[in-house]
Amino acid sequence: MALLQISEPGQSAAPHQHKLAVGIDLGTTNSLVATVRSGMSSVLIDDNGHALLPSVVRYLEDGYVEVGYEAQAAQSIDPANTIISAKRFMGRSLAEIDVSTQPYHFVETPSSSEKMVQIQTRSGVKSAVEISAEILKSLKKRAEKSLGGDLVGAVITVPAYFDEAQRQATKDAARLAGLNVLRLLNEPTAAAVAYGLDNGVEGTYVIYDLGGGTFDVSILKLSRGVFEVLSTNGDSALGGDDFDRRIFCWVLEQSNCKPLNVNDTRLILTKAREAKEWLTDHANAQITSVLSTGEVIDLTLSAKKFNELTQTLVVKTLNPTKKALRDAGLTINDIKGVVMVGGATRMPQIRLAVADFFKQTPLTNLDPDKLVALGAAIQANTLAGNKSDADLLLLDVIPLSLGLETMGGLVEKVIPRNSTLPIARAQEFTTFKDGQTAMSIHVLQGERELVTDCRSLAKFELRGIPPMVAGSARIRVTFTVDADGLLSVSAREMTTNIEANVVVKPSYGLSEEQILIMLQSSFVAAKTDKQARALAEAKVEATSLILAIEAALQQDSALLTPSESEAILASLTSLQSLSNGQDSHAIHQATEALNAVTETFAAKRMDASVSHALTGKDVAKLDL
Amino acid sequence: MxxxxxxxxxxxxxxxxxxxxxxxxxxxxxxxxxxxxxxxxxxxxxxxxxxxxxxxxxxxxxxxxxxxxxxxxNPAHRAKYLLALQGIEVAAETNTAMPADFLMQQMEWREAIDDAKQSKNIDALDALLAEMQQEARSLQATLIDLIDVKKNLPLAVDATRKLIFIDKVCVDINKIIEHLDA
Structure with missing residues (x-):
C-alpha cells in the first residue's frame, strides 16, 4: 500500500493527487484492465501490445503459474493443468456444471455437491476463486507497471445475472489477488456508462451483452449523467463457448470418430472457436486437424449450417430480453437504441436476430470487447475520488429475487428482482408450534415458488425465542443488499429483542478461514512479522480517518454544536498522538472511538447535503 | 415499516x-x-x-x-401510504371483503384469465392486462377525488383495496405470459 501524504494541520487536508484506480473486466474467455488518464479512459496493453488477456491459467511444476496467451498456447498439450473459462465454475458446485466436455480432474468427495467446484492440478487442488485470482494478479501487475505505482483500488465487473454466490466468489478472488475492490459493477451497466458517455446519448437503451460464458440484458434510462437500470435479465450459463460446443458436436457427428481423449477434445474445441470467428466475415470455414489417433478431420462448415446449429442458442437470448422489457413495463417502441457488448455479438446471426426483434439496427460502433472494461475504469476513477464534478451516478438493481423458506417448502419473496440498490426489507414471521424456542431461517435466491427450484444462499438459526403460544412470537428478518449486490441478514424476536446477525456466506463460498489460509500461503515472505503488519495497517487506517475528518471539519464545522465539536477534536487529537506510537491495539481503539464520535456529524452532513440537493440552498451556510 | x-x-x-x-x-x-x-x-x-x-x-x-x-x-402504494399517514391501515392482505359488484367483476376476470391460460392465448392475456390497466386508471382518478378533494377516507380505503387487488392480478397475468412465452 502506498504511503498516504499528510499535510500540515489546518492546510488542505485532502491532497488532490491523482489516485490510481482501474476497471477490470474479468471475462469468461478474455479479461481486460482499463484506467482513466487525463480524462480519457483507455485499455492498458501488455508488453506485446495485447489488450486482451486470455482468461486461461496453467499450473506448471514448482508452483509456477502461466496466465494468458502462453497458457492458452498450451491448452491442447496440457489440458488437465490448463484451466479455461474458470468463470463458469465461480460459486457453482460440481452438480451444477456440465463436466462432459471438460478435461479436468474434478475433486469428488461425498460433500462435493455442496462445495464450489475444485480441480486437481499438478500444483494441488484449485478452486475457481484461486484460478480467477491468478488472472486478476496478472492484470494488477500489468496496471501497476503501466501506471507506475500501487493501485488504490479496482472496480471489477460481474455479469448482471450473477447471483449472490457468484458475486461473493468474485470478491474473494480479488481479495486473494491483493486488490482493494471499490465496487462490483454489473457488466451491462459498465458498458452503458462507456457507451453513453462516449456518445452523449439520453433516453432508454438496451444493453445486449453476450460474452464467452454469460448472457445479460439490461434496460437503462440515461439522463444527465444518471444511469438508472430499469430491469435486467439473462442466463449466467450461456455464451460464445456454447456456440463452439455446437460446432464441436457437429464435427464429431460428421467425422464419425471415436470418443476423443482430452487433448483432442481441446484441439477440436479450439478449431471450432476459430471456425466460428472466421464465419463472422466468410461464407465457409475449413476445419482441418489430425487427431492423436492419426485420424484426419477435414470438414467445411457453411455459415448457413452454423446458423442452423446455433438457432436455439440465439432464441435462448431473446426470452430473457422479453422478460426484461416486461419487467420494465416497456415495449420495443420505447427503446432508443440497442448496444451490443461482448465478443460473441460479432456473430452475424446474433446481430440479425436482435435487429429483427427490436426492429432497429443494433449499435456496434464501439469495440464490444472493450466497452465493459472502459466503463468500469470510468466508475473506478469516480469512486476513487478523482473526478471533481460528481455527475456520474449509477443506480443498479438486484437481478434475482430474495426470499425465505416457509412451511411446505415454499419460498416467500422478501425482495423482488429489479429492486434498486441499496435496499433493506423487513418481514415478520411467527412460530408454528406452542413453546417453540428456535427457528431456522433459510435464505434463497430465485424466481420459482419451491425451495428446491431456488438457489440456497444460507441457513441460520435464531435461538432463545421465549416459549409462547404458536403464532405469538414475532420474528422480524431484515435483508440488506448493498451497492455491490451483496446481502446481509439479521433477525430479531420483537418481544424480547433477541437478535441474530448473519453475514451471508453462501453455502458454496469459501469460509473466512480458507481465505486467510490462502492469503497467508500466497505471501512469499511467510515470516512477515504479524505485529509489524498490524501496526502498519492500523497507522494507515488512522491516517486516512484523520485526513477525512479534517476535510469534513473544514467544510462543515458550522453544523456542529460547540460540545460536539469539542468531542470530535479531543478524539482526533488523541488518535493523532497515538498514531505516532507503536501500540497497534491502542491506535485501533482510538480509530473506532473517533469513528463513533462522528456519527452525529455524519448524520448532519448527510441531511445538509440532501436538502442542498433538493433546494439548491446550502443549509450549513443558511444557519449562520 | x-x-x-x-x-x-x-x-x-x-x-x-x-x-x-x-x-x-x-x-x-x-x-x-x-x-x-x-x-x-x-x-x-x-x-x-x-x-x-x-x-x-x-x-x-x-x-x-x-x-x-x-x-x-406506485399509485396503490401511494394511496395506502397516504391513508397510513392518516392512521388508517388498508390491510388488503387480511381484509378481503369487497363490494358485491367488484366481486362479480373479479370472478369474471379470473375466469377470463384461466381460459386464456388454458388456451395459451397470450393476446387475450395482453388484452386483459390492458383492461385492468384501464380500470386502474379510473380508480386513480377516483382516488384523486376521494383523497385530495373530498377527503372521504372510508371510500378511499375501498378504492385503494381495489387498486391493490388489480395490481396483484396484473402481476399474476404477467407471470402467466412469462411462463407461456418461455
Whole structure:
C-alpha cells in the first residue's frame, strides 16, 4: 500500500493527487484492465501490445503459474493443468456444471455437491476463486507497471445475472489477488456508462451483452449523467463457448470418430472457436486437424449450417430480453437504441436476430470487447475520488429475487428482482408450534415458488425465542443488499429483542478461514512479522480517518454544536498522538472511538447535503 | 415499516423527504427529479473513501430514498401510504371483503384469465392486462377525488383495496405470459 501524504494541520487536508484506480473486466474467455488518464479512459496493453488477456491459467511444476496467451498456447498439450473459462465454475458446485466436455480432474468427495467446484492440478487442488485470482494478479501487475505505482483500488465487473454466490466468489478472488475492490459493477451497466458517455446519448437503451460464458440484458434510462437500470435479465450459463460446443458436436457427428481423449477434445474445441470467428466475415470455414489417433478431420462448415446449429442458442437470448422489457413495463417502441457488448455479438446471426426483434439496427460502433472494461475504469476513477464534478451516478438493481423458506417448502419473496440498490426489507414471521424456542431461517435466491427450484444462499438459526403460544412470537428478518449486490441478514424476536446477525456466506463460498489460509500461503515472505503488519495497517487506517475528518471539519464545522465539536477534536487529537506510537491495539481503539464520535456529524452532513440537493440552498451556510 | 432511524427519516414522511406535499395527485416528474437529486447526494458510490460513520449514513439514506420512491411512485402504494399517514391501515392482505359488484367483476376476470391460460392465448392475456390497466386508471382518478378533494377516507380505503387487488392480478397475468412465452 502506498504511503498516504499528510499535510500540515489546518492546510488542505485532502491532497488532490491523482489516485490510481482501474476497471477490470474479468471475462469468461478474455479479461481486460482499463484506467482513466487525463480524462480519457483507455485499455492498458501488455508488453506485446495485447489488450486482451486470455482468461486461461496453467499450473506448471514448482508452483509456477502461466496466465494468458502462453497458457492458452498450451491448452491442447496440457489440458488437465490448463484451466479455461474458470468463470463458469465461480460459486457453482460440481452438480451444477456440465463436466462432459471438460478435461479436468474434478475433486469428488461425498460433500462435493455442496462445495464450489475444485480441480486437481499438478500444483494441488484449485478452486475457481484461486484460478480467477491468478488472472486478476496478472492484470494488477500489468496496471501497476503501466501506471507506475500501487493501485488504490479496482472496480471489477460481474455479469448482471450473477447471483449472490457468484458475486461473493468474485470478491474473494480479488481479495486473494491483493486488490482493494471499490465496487462490483454489473457488466451491462459498465458498458452503458462507456457507451453513453462516449456518445452523449439520453433516453432508454438496451444493453445486449453476450460474452464467452454469460448472457445479460439490461434496460437503462440515461439522463444527465444518471444511469438508472430499469430491469435486467439473462442466463449466467450461456455464451460464445456454447456456440463452439455446437460446432464441436457437429464435427464429431460428421467425422464419425471415436470418443476423443482430452487433448483432442481441446484441439477440436479450439478449431471450432476459430471456425466460428472466421464465419463472422466468410461464407465457409475449413476445419482441418489430425487427431492423436492419426485420424484426419477435414470438414467445411457453411455459415448457413452454423446458423442452423446455433438457432436455439440465439432464441435462448431473446426470452430473457422479453422478460426484461416486461419487467420494465416497456415495449420495443420505447427503446432508443440497442448496444451490443461482448465478443460473441460479432456473430452475424446474433446481430440479425436482435435487429429483427427490436426492429432497429443494433449499435456496434464501439469495440464490444472493450466497452465493459472502459466503463468500469470510468466508475473506478469516480469512486476513487478523482473526478471533481460528481455527475456520474449509477443506480443498479438486484437481478434475482430474495426470499425465505416457509412451511411446505415454499419460498416467500422478501425482495423482488429489479429492486434498486441499496435496499433493506423487513418481514415478520411467527412460530408454528406452542413453546417453540428456535427457528431456522433459510435464505434463497430465485424466481420459482419451491425451495428446491431456488438457489440456497444460507441457513441460520435464531435461538432463545421465549416459549409462547404458536403464532405469538414475532420474528422480524431484515435483508440488506448493498451497492455491490451483496446481502446481509439479521433477525430479531420483537418481544424480547433477541437478535441474530448473519453475514451471508453462501453455502458454496469459501469460509473466512480458507481465505486467510490462502492469503497467508500466497505471501512469499511467510515470516512477515504479524505485529509489524498490524501496526502498519492500523497507522494507515488512522491516517486516512484523520485526513477525512479534517476535510469534513473544514467544510462543515458550522453544523456542529460547540460540545460536539469539542468531542470530535479531543478524539482526533488523541488518535493523532497515538498514531505516532507503536501500540497497534491502542491506535485501533482510538480509530473506532473517533469513528463513533462522528456519527452525529455524519448524520448532519448527510441531511445538509440532501436538502442542498433538493433546494439548491446550502443549509450549513443558511444557519449562520 | 422503515428499519432506519435518526436524522432524515425521523418524523419525516416520504413526501417531506422529496420536498412534495402529501397528496394522491403527485407530480411524478418532480418526484423522479428529486429522487435522483437525493441519490446523487447520498448514494454509497459517493462515500467509497469516506468515514465509516458516513458510509453507514449513506447506506441508510440511499436505502430510505429507494424505499420512499417505490412507495410513492406506485399509485396503490401511494394511496395506502397516504391513508397510513392518516392512521388508517388498508390491510388488503387480511381484509378481503369487497363490494358485491367488484366481486362479480373479479370472478369474471379470473375466469377470463384461466381460459386464456388454458388456451395459451397470450393476446387475450395482453388484452386483459390492458383492461385492468384501464380500470386502474379510473380508480386513480377516483382516488384523486376521494383523497385530495373530498377527503372521504372510508371510500378511499375501498378504492385503494381495489387498486391493490388489480395490481396483484396484473402481476399474476404477467407471470402467466412469462411462463407461456418461455
Amino acid at each position: 422503515s428499519a432506519l432511524n435518526n436524522g432524515i427519516s425521523d418524523n419525516h414522511s416520504y413526501f417531506e423527504l422529496f420536498g412534495l406535499s402529501p397528496q394522491f395527485n403527485l407530480d411524478l416528474a418532480k418526484l423522479e427529479t428529486n429522487y435522483r437529486s437525493i441519490q446523487s447526494a447520498s448514494h454509497p458510490d459517493r462515500f467509497v473513501t469516506a468515514l465509516l460513520s458516513e458510509k453507514l449514513r449513506s447506506m441508510q439514506t440511499a436505502t430510505l430514498a429507494n424505499e420512499a420512491y417505490q412507495a410513492l411512485k
